[in-house]
Amino acid sequence: MSLDAKLKASIVQQFEHIVGPRAVLHRYEDLLAYECDGYTVHKGVPSLVVFPKSTQEVSEVVRILHHHRIPYLPRGAGTGLSGGATALNGEVIISLARMNKLVSVDYPNRRAVVQPGFINLKLSNSISSKGYYYAPDPSSQAACTIGGNVGENAGGAHCLKYGVTTNHVLGLELVLPDGEIVQIGGVPDAPGYDLLGFLTGSEGTMGIITEITVRILKKPEGILTVLALYDEVEDASLAVSDIIAEGIVPAALEMMDRTAIEGVESGNYPVGYPRDLGAVLIVEVDGVIAGLQEQIDRVIEVCRKHRVREVRQANSPEERARWWANRKTAFGAMGTISPDYLVQDGVIPRSRLPEVLSRIGEVSRKYDLRIANVFHAGDGNLHPLILYNSRNDGETQRAVQAGSEVLKVCADVGGSITGEHGVGVEKMEDMRFIFTEEEMQAQIRIRDVFNPDQLCNPGKIFPKPARCVELKQPKVLGEHQASVNTMVH
Amino acid sequence: MSLDAKLKASIVQQFEHIVGPRAVLHRYEDLLAYECDGYTVHKGVPSLVVFPKSTQEVSEVVRILHHHRIPYLPRGAGTGLSGGATALNGEVIISLARMNKLVSVDYPNRRAVVQPGFINLKLSNSISSKGYYYAPDPSSQAACTIGGNVGENAGGAHCLKYGVTTNHVLGLELVLPDGEIVQIGGVPDAPGYDLLGFLTGSEGTMGIITEITVRILKKPEGILTVLALYDEVEDASLAVSDIIAEGIVPAALEMMDRTAIEGVESGNYPVGYPRDLGAVLIVEVDGVIAGLQEQIDRVIEVCRKHRVREVRQANSPEERARWWANRKTAFGAMGTISPDYLVQDGVIPRSRLPEVLSRIGEVSRKYDLRIANVFHAGDGNLHPLILYNSRNDGETQRAVQAGSEVLKVCADVGGSITGEHGVGVEKMEDMRFIFTEEEMQAQIRIRDVFNPDQLCNPGKIFPKPARCVELKQPKVLGEHQASVNTMVH
Numbered sequence: 004m005s006l007d008a009k010l011k012a013s014i015v016q017q018f019e020h021i022v023g024p025r026a027v028l029h030r031y032e033d034l035l036a037y038e039c040d041g042y043t044v045h046k047g048v049p050s051l052v053v054f055p056k057s058t059q060e061v062s063e064v065v066r067i068l069h070h071h072r073i074p075y076l077p078r079g080a081g082t083g084l085s086g087g088a089t090a091l092n093g094e095v096i097i098s099l100a101r102m103n104k105l106v107s108v109d110y111p112n113r114r115a116v117v118q119p120g121f122i123n124l125k126l127s128n129s130i131s132s133k134g135y136y137y138a139p140d141p142s143s144q145a146a147c148t149i150g151g152n153v154g155e156n157a158g159g160a161h162c163l164k165y166g167v168t169t170n171h172v173l174g175l176e177l178v179l180p181d182g183e184i185v186q187i188g189g190v191p192d193a194p195g196y197d198l199l200g201f202l203t204g205s206e207g208t209m210g211i212i213t214e215i216t217v218r219i220l221k222k223p224e225g226i227l228t229v230l231a232l233y234d235e236v237e238d239a240s241l242a243v244s245d246i247i248a249e250g251i252v253p254a255a256l257e258m259m260d261r262t263a264i265e266g267v268e269s270g271n272y273p274v275g276y277p278r279d280l281g282a283v284l285i286v287e288v289d290g291v292i293a294g295l296q297e298q299i300d301r302v303i304e305v306c307r308k309h310r311v312r313e314v315r316q317a318n319s320p321e322e323r324a325r326w327w328a329n330r331k332t333a334f335g336a337m338g339t340i341s342p343d344y345l346v347q348d349g350v351i352p353r354s355r356l357p358e359v360l361s362r363i364g365e366v367s368r369k370y371d372l373r374i375a376n377v378f379h380a381g382d383g384n385l386h387p388l389i390l391y392n393s394r395n396d397g398e399t400q401r402a403v404q405a406g407s408e409v410l411k412v413c414a415d416v417g418g419s420i421t422g423e424h425g426v427g428v429e430k431m432e433d434m435r436f437i438f439t440e441e442e443m444q445a446q447i448r449i450r451d452v453f454n455p456d457q458l459c460n461p462g463k464i465f466p467k468p469a470r471c472v473e474l475k476q477p478k479v480l481g482e483h484q485a486s487v488n489t490m491v492h
Numbered sequence: 493m494s495l496d497a498k499l500k501a502s503i504v505q506q507f508e509h510i511v512g513p514r515a516v517l518h519r520y521e522d523l524l525a526y527e528c529d530g531y532t533v534h535k536g537v538p539s540l541v542v543f544p545k546s547t548q549e550v551s552e553v554v555r556i557l558h559h560h561r562i563p564y565l566p567r568g569a570g571t572g573l574s575g576g577a578t579a580l581n582g583e584v585i586i587s588l589a590r591m592n593k594l595v596s597v598d599y600p601n602r603r604a605v606v607q608p609g610f611i612n613l614k615l616s617n618s619i620s621s622k623g624y625y626y627a628p629d630p631s632s633q634a635a636c637t638i639g640g641n642v643g644e645n646a647g648g649a650h651c652l653k654y655g656v657t658t659n660h661v662l663g664l665e666l667v668l669p670d671g672e673i674v675q676i677g678g679v680p681d682a683p684g685y686d687l688l689g690f691l692t693g694s695e696g697t698m699g700i701i702t703e704i705t706v707r708i709l710k711k712p713e714g715i716l717t718v719l720a721l722y723d724e725v726e727d728a729s730l731a732v733s734d735i736i737a738e739g740i741v742p743a744a745l746e747m748m749d750r751t752a753i754e755g756v757e758s759g760n761y762p763v764g765y766p767r768d769l770g771a772v773l774i775v776e777v778d779g780v781i782a783g784l785q786e787q788i789d790r791v792i793e794v795c796r797k798h799r800v801r802e803v804r805q806a807n808s809p810e811e812r813a814r815w816w817a818n819r820k821t822a823f824g825a826m827g828t829i830s831p832d833y834l835v836q837d838g839v840i841p842r843s844r845l846p847e848v849l850s851r852i853g854e855v856s857r858k859y860d861l862r863i864a865n866v867f868h869a870g871d872g873n874l875h876p877l878i879l880y881n882s883r884n885d886g887e888t889q890r891a892v893q894a895g896s897e898v899l900k901v902c903a904d905v906g907g908s909i910t911g912e913h914g915v916g917v918e919k920m921e922d923m924r925f926i927f928t929e930e931e932m933q934a935q936i937r938i939r940d941v942f943n944p945d946q947l948c949n950p951g952k953i954f955p956k957p958a959r960c961v962e963l964k965q966p967k968v969l970g971e972h973q974a975s976v977n978t979m980v981h
Contacts, residue, residue, distance in 0.1 A: 111733070111843035134739075169686065170659070191872060192839045192908045194915045194923060195935050195953060197658070200689035221739040244600070250623075250710040251780060291740060291790070294783010301780070350681045354600035383680060419681045426683050437683060442674075446684050449941055464684060
């Protein structure tokens with residue numbers, strides 16, 4: 004889709020009136036910077052990018068787009084990994100980059116209110132001196148926005164103990180696709196239906212989130228971290244199972260395999276891992292100091308049971324920080340050992356880990372592409388990184404196919420095709436591994452209660468129907484089945 | 493509503509064909525036992541009660557009711573406290589009492605599958621020998637069903653640390669109001685929209701839940717419990733705030749005030765609390781044994797800072813069990829000091845506790861009714877028990893009004909009108925403290941995607957519109973806005 008030139012000029016003028024002349028991009032060379040997010044396989048240049056700085060401005064911009072039936076989508080920092088913020092068909096991008104304020108903090112009741120463009124890590128940094136932090140910690144936390152985190156229901160290394168974004172969102176302000184501003188949640192245990200959870204992770208398809216109330220946590224009194232080095236990834240997997248079986252709930256339980264280690268050791272934050280290792284585990288426990296050392300001693304003991312080559316505890320916060328910097332930049336570090344890489348995001352029942360790893364190995368051999376594995380092992384969330392070279396003929400397509408096949412493996416063992424990156428553009432076809440055509444149509448019907456004209460982030464999450472499915476005849480609807488004009492607070 | 497005699501006879505016959513002749517109640521004297529649940533202010537005798545024993549039977553029963561447009565509702569153990577399972581207008585009751593099986597347990601992946609009529613406590617008892625338990629523990633856990641818990645999103649004393657029912661539900665099987673059987677969730681981190689959270693706590697208004705997959709947890713290695721006795725409830729409140737501020741996350745943090753203590757000491761499980769106490773706190777920590785004693789020592793220290801009369805640690809599991817039996821039967825024990833009582837269920841921001849307690853005192857004086865307070869203090873969930881005598885003219889109505897006014901106090905400080913008991917029949921009018929008419933209409937529209945004919949548990953949660961509200965004109969709907977015939981698994 005591209006906007007008619009005259010209409011576009013008129014829209015630009017109207018937008019400039021709302022947000023100011025410097026907050027609308029309309030020249031092709033400026034728009035090109037917005038042709039994709041962190042998922043680079045599919046691209047699309049937006050018709051316009053507009054930068055509102057308040058809820059009111061978002062609402063006014065959306066009203067104009069709604070009036071002209073022009074599709075649009077929200078964008079945070081553009082760090083998403085499934086193409087959710089990509090203007091595949093020239094949609095208008097509403098960037099939340101200027102809505103980047105920490106609105107308020109209520110320490111006694113442990114809540115903070117942020118604008119959607121507020122950067123994840125900044126929240127913890129802002130409240131750190133008072134002894135608080137924000138738990139969800141995606142690897143991109145230094146860049147990604149909390150609005151984007153809500154859109155994708157982002158996870159992170161510490162979600163094993165603390166839960167993903169949806170467990171920390173207490174309230175949302177949303178601009179509906181017709182421009183109306185509504186409040187969702189915001190009171191503890193709001194009665195009625197749980198719309199808050201329903202909106203979290205809806206990938207920008209229900210409206211534009213303009214303010215977020217999140218839970219903040221008291222920083223744990225102590226954090227102890229252990230590194231365990233294994234010759235064989237199977238032994239590391241067994242150690243993971245055993246740690247969980249012990250009844251210990253680690254704050255984090257991360258794993259990297261041989262190829263991933265090769266990547267991180269070639270990156271900007273090498274730890275000095277031997278290159279012949281089969282796997283590395285990072286296990287962290289946190290909480291009150293009393294008893295914490297005994298907990299980590301038990302972790303060490305379990306690690307030793309499974310033919311560990313070496314296991315050691317971090318001697319200082321600096322050593323711990325080095326291990327995490329190495330782990331958190333794992334995706335980017337793959338760039339040092341491969342021209343291109345594709346990050347996958349599957350979830351499996353923890354008990355199936357060894358089997359799934361072996362099947363991922365088969366996929367790697369079948370497509371003749373190396374696959375590095377980085378895992379949030381404790382909660383069964385895998386990030387296979389498929390290494391490829393886009394300059395080699397057909398190799399991108401092969402990588403995409405290999406990625407899809409890996410997700411099929413996850414679905415086949417009763418898992419899911421996304422843990423924290425969302426479906427976006429990337430995994431639309433893979434939705435078929437989990438849902439039937441009819442089941443997806445049912446989800447679409449519910450989306451359309453919020454987004455009846457499919458103006459807000461259209462064409463995402465659900466694949467186009469593959470065949471003529473025999474859907475039941477829709478029932479005659481009374482007027483109460485109309486789209487949602489007002490929402491609950 | 494009462495069914496036409498001929499139609500009723502035909503329905504009974506059809507039901508008997510599906511579920512067997514001994515599984516349909518149709519005589520008035522049998523039906524009378526089902527005239528209310530644990531909320532006894534409003535009653536209604538059902539037209540029929542039917543007891544299916546499989547999903548297929550529920551589906552067949554529902555198809556017949558749907559065909560004849562006969563309203564119905566699901567019922568578990570009937571322990572609900574807001575009238576959600578009451579056939580106010582003679583609805584047919586579908587009792588899930590015979591669907592009381594533990595279907596399967598998957599220990600490595602920590603999941604159990606239960607039928608909806610399976611009793612909460614039986615799950616923990618069934619898996620206890622393997623070292624596991626089910627966390628949500630409503631006071632009624634020896635009687636209430638997990639299906640009912642899902643319907644109301646039930647909490648419990650240990651939800652401070654472990655979260656309420658919605659945090660433990662991994663999958664649902666649902667019979668939609670047209671009889672179709674659908675699966676929701678069931679895979680970890682299912683992609684698409686979070687329908688699972690949306691259905692949990694929907695109070696039986698979206699369909700009949702016929703199977704539930706829940707998370708089971710490894711039993712904590714150790715549990716330590718402390719009792720702190722205070723002369724003044726204000727001091728106990730300050731201790732609660734300070735314990736949380738210390739960064740300790742107790743497994744439970746319960747409070748009872750003077751009148752509640754009088755009740756429990758007159759009940760079947762007296763602990764021997766002095767009758768002149770102002771408040772009792774029960775604080776429990778659990779987890780790995782290492783460090784646990786140090787944690788509880790800190791709790792004791794904090795309790796002592798606030799003019800505690802006495803603080804002591806449970807010396808044995810038996811002593812702890814006595815304290816909990818006393819606390820968990822607090823509601824019932826009120827019957828020993830008052831002919832009738834009404835349980836309320838408000839939520840407030842923790843920091844407003846002293847102010848809210850003082851305002852509840854004002855309500856008590858205004859209506860000249862004693863109010864006992866039992867709290868899940870750690871998460872700000874209050875259970876004011878309004879004591880009254882239904883034989884005194886107008887006193888029931890005064891108790892209802894006092895209860896509503898207490899909820900208004902909770903709403904006014906930014907809290908909610910229900911933490912875990914649901915809205916049901918009881919708090920429909922109180923929904924106005926939280927939502928505008930338009931906001932409630934919006935929620936109703938979403939319900940009607942699932943339940944378009946309002947056959948399943950009609951007339952609950954939302955009050956009848958009080959006045960002619962100016963609702964927006966509904967939009968013309970495409971066929972994709974039809975009701976949901978299939979759901980996601």
